[in-house]
Amino acid sequence: MRVVVNTSTCVGGGQCASSAETVFTQDDQGLVVLLKADVQGEEAEAARLAAFLCPSRSITVEE
Amino acid sequence: MTLTHEPSASASADELPAFPMARECPFSPPRAYRQMREERPVAPVRLWNGNKAWLVTRFDDVRKILADKRISNNITHPGFPVLYAARAAVMQQHGKPPYFHFMDPPEHTEHRRMFTQDFSVIRVKELEEEIQSIVDELIDEMLAGADRSADYVKAIALPIPTRVIARILGFPYADVAELQGMMNATSGFGQDPEVAKRSYTRLNDYVSELIARKEANPSTDTISRLISDQLHPGNIDRPGLIRVILFLLIVGHETTTSMIALGTLMLLEHDEQREKLIKDPSLMQNAVEELLRYLSIVHLTTCRVAIEDIEIGGETIKAGEGVVALVSSANRDASQFENPDVLDIERDARTHVAFGFGVHQCLGQTLARLELRITLNSILRRIPTLKLAQPIDDLKFKAYINGVQSMTVAW
Ligand code: HEM
Ligand code: HEM
Ligand code: SF4
Numbered sequence: 001m002r003v004v005v006n007t008s009t010c011v012g013g014g015q016c017a018s019s020a021e022t023v024f025t026q027d028d029q030g031l032v033v034l035l036k037a038d039v040q041g042e043e044a045e046a047a048r049l050a051a052f053l054c055p056s057r058s059i060t061v062e063e
Numbered sequence: 064m065t066l067t068h069e070p071s072a073s074a075s076a077d078e079l080p081a082f083p084m085a086r087e088c089p090f091s092p093p094r095a096y097r098q099m100r101e102e103r104p105v106a107p108v109r110l111w112n113g114n115k116a117w118l119v120t121r122f123d124d125v126r127k128i129l130a131d132k133r134i135s136n137n138i139t140h141p142g143f144p145v146l147y148a149a150r151a152a153v154m155q156q157h158g159k160p161p162y163f164h165f166m167d168p169p170e171h172t173e174h175r176r177m178f179t180q181d182f183s184v185i186r187v188k189e190l191e192e193e194i195q196s197i198v199d200e201l202i203d204e205m206l207a208g209a210d211r212s213a214d215y216v217k218a219i220a221l222p223i224p225t226r227v228i229a230r231i232l233g234f235p236y237a238d239v240a241e242l243q244g245m246m247n248a249t250s251g252f253g254q255d256p257e258v259a260k261r262s263y264t265r266l267n268d269y270v271s272e273l274i275a276r277k278e279a280n281p282s283t284d285t286i287s288r289l290i291s292d293q294l295h296p297g298n299i300d301r302p303g304l305i306r307v308i309l310f311l312l313i314v315g316h317e318t319t320t321s322m323i324a325l326g327t328l329m330l331l332e333h334d335e336q337r338e339k340l341i342k343d344p345s346l347m348q349n350a351v352e353e354l355l356r357y358l359s360i361v362h363l364t365t366c367r368v369a370i371e372d373i374e375i376g377g378e379t380i381k382a383g384e385g386v387v388a389l390v391s392s393a394n395r396d397a398s399q400f401e402n403p404d405v406l407d408i409e410r411d412a413r414t415h416v417a418f419g420f421g422v423h424q425c426l427g428q429t430l431a432r433l434e435l436r437i438t439l440n441s442i443l444r445r446i447p448t449l450k451l452a453q454p455i456d457d458l459k460f461k462a463y464i465n466g467v468q469s470m471t472v473a474w
Binding site for chain 1: 129130168172175176179180181182183184185186187413414418419420421422423424425426428429432
C-alpha cells in the first residue's frame with residue numbers, strides 16, 4: 001500500500017505520529033513527515049487508521 | 064421535545080426547540096440527541112438571541128461538516144451561532160477573529176503553525192518526566208493533608224494542567240493562582256457580561272506586562288520564542304499575541320482539569336473497570352480514549368457558520384446559517400460505537416471526535432492525553448483506596464465545558 005501526505009494542509013495535531021509512529025513523524029515545526037511510503041501488514045493497518053483520523057484530510061492511502 | 068419533519072422554512076425560529084438543551088444526566092448528552100440521530104440527524108434549533116441554527120448529530124455527518132471547506136469558524140460573522148450572552152459580549156469587543164481558533168484557512172493555517180511545534184508528539188514526549196514529577200508532588204501534598212480527605216479538583220485536577228501549560232508558555236509559577244481566578248471570571252453561562260469584559264481586560268494587561276518583561280529578559284520558553292520569531296518580524300501584532308497567549312493558557316488547563324476530575328470519578332464509580340486498570344496499567348492508553356469519548360466534555364464549542372449552501376443529512380444549510388456539530392452526540396452514535404452508553408475501557412474508541420475534527424481539531428491533544436495517562440495511572444497506583452466522599456447527586460457541575468466545581472474524595 002502507498003501512503004501520500006500533503007504538508008500544505010497539515011495542522012500538526014499529531015494524530016498520525018501517535019497512531020502510526022513508524023510511518024509518520026513531525027518535523028521541527030510540528031508538520032507531518034512521511035517515514036515510509038510503501039507499507040504492508042500492521043503498518044498498512046496503522047496508516048489506514050491515521051488517514052481516517054487525520055482531521056485535515058492530509059493523508060491518503062492507495063491500495 | 065417533538066421533532067417536526069416539515070421543512071424548516073415553514074417554522075419560524077421561535078417555534079423551534081431551544082439550544083443549548085439541558086442534560087437529564089450529568090454524564091450523558093441530552094436525551095433529545097438520540098432521537099435526532101435516529102429521526103432528524105440535521106435539525107433546526109433556536110438560540111438565546113432568537114437566531115436559528117442547525118444541529119448535526121451523527122458520527123459521519125459531524126466529521127463531514129467539521130472537515131467541510133464551506134464552513135467558517137469566524138465568530139464575528141453575523142450568522143455565527145454564539146451560544147450565550149457573555150461570550151457574545153467578549154467577542155464583539157474584538158471586531159475581528161481574536162486568535163487563530165476563530166480564523167479560517169489560509170490565515171488559520173499560518174497562525175496555528177506558530178504554535179504547532181510546542182505540542183508535537185516529539186516535544187510532548189520530552190515533557191513526560193517533568194509532568195510525572197508535578198503529579199507526584201501534588202499527590203504527596205494531598206496525602207500529607209489533614210484527615211485523609213481533600214477536594215480533588217483543587218488538589219489534583221486543576222493544578223496539574225495549570226502548572227504544565229504555564230511551564231510550556233513561560234508564565235511565572237507564582238502568578239498562576241491569581242491568573243486562574245481572573246480566567247474563571249471570563250467564561251461560563253451564568254457569567255455577568257460586564258464582569259467577563261472587565262476580567263478579560265485585567266488578563267490582557269497582565270500578559271502585556273509579561274511580554275514586556277520577556278522582551279527585556281528573553282529565556283527559552285514559548286513566549287520568548289514568539290516575541291523573537293513572530294512579534295518582532297511583524298507576523299503577529301502585540302494585541303494579537305496577547306490574545307492568543309491567553310487563549311492557550313485558558314484552553315490548556317480548563318479542559319484537562321475537567322477530564323482529570325470526571326475521568327477519575329468515572330473510574331471510582333466503575334469498580335470492575337478500575338480493578339482491571341490497577342492490575343494492568345498498560346490498558347490506560349486505551350482507557351483514556353474511552354473516557355474522552357464517553358465524557359465528551361467539550362460538547363458545545365464546535366459551532367460554525369455556513370459560507371455556502373451545504374446539503375447534509377437530507378437538509379440544506381443555507382449560506383449564513385449557523386451549525387453546531389455535536390461531538391458528544393457523534394461519540395454516542397451506535398453506528399460507530401457499539402453499546403455507546405456503556406463505559407468500556409477495553410473498547411476501541413480511538414476514532415472518537417472528543418477533540419473535534421477538521422482543521423480546528425485540538426492542538427493540545429497529545430499533551431492532554433499524556434497528562435491524563437500519567438495522572439490517572441499515578442492516582443490508581445498510589446491511592447488504590449481512593450473513593451468519592453460525598454453523595455454523587457450533590458456534585459455541582461459546570462455547563463459549558465462539562466466538569467465539576469469541586470469533588471470531595473477520601474482514602
Ligand atoms: C457514574 C455516574 C453516572 C453514569 C455513568 C451515568 C450514566 C447514565 C446513562 C448511561 C444513562 C442512560 C442515558 C441514555 O439512555 O441516553 C443515564 C440516565 C440518567 N441519569 Fe445518569 N449516570 C451517572 C450518574 C447520574 C447522577 C449522579 C444523576 C443525577 C444527579 C444522574 C441522572 C440521570 C437521569 C435523570 C437519567 C435519565 C435520563 C433520561 O431520562 O433519559 N445520573 N445515566
Ligand atoms: C482533555 C482535554 C482537552 C479536550 C477534550 C480538548 C478538546 C478540544 C476540542 C473539541 C477542540 C475543537 C474545538 C472546535 O473545533 O471548535 C479543541 C481545540 C483546541 N484545543 Fe483542545 N482540548 C483539550 C486540551 C487542550 C490542551 C491541553 C491544549 C493546550 C494548549 C489545547 C489547545 C487547543 C487549541 C489551541 C484549540 C484550537 C485549535 C484550532 O482552532 O486550530 N486543548 N480542543
Ligand atoms: S494527522 Fe494530519 S493534520 Fe495531524 S499532523 Fe498528521 S498529517 Fe498533519
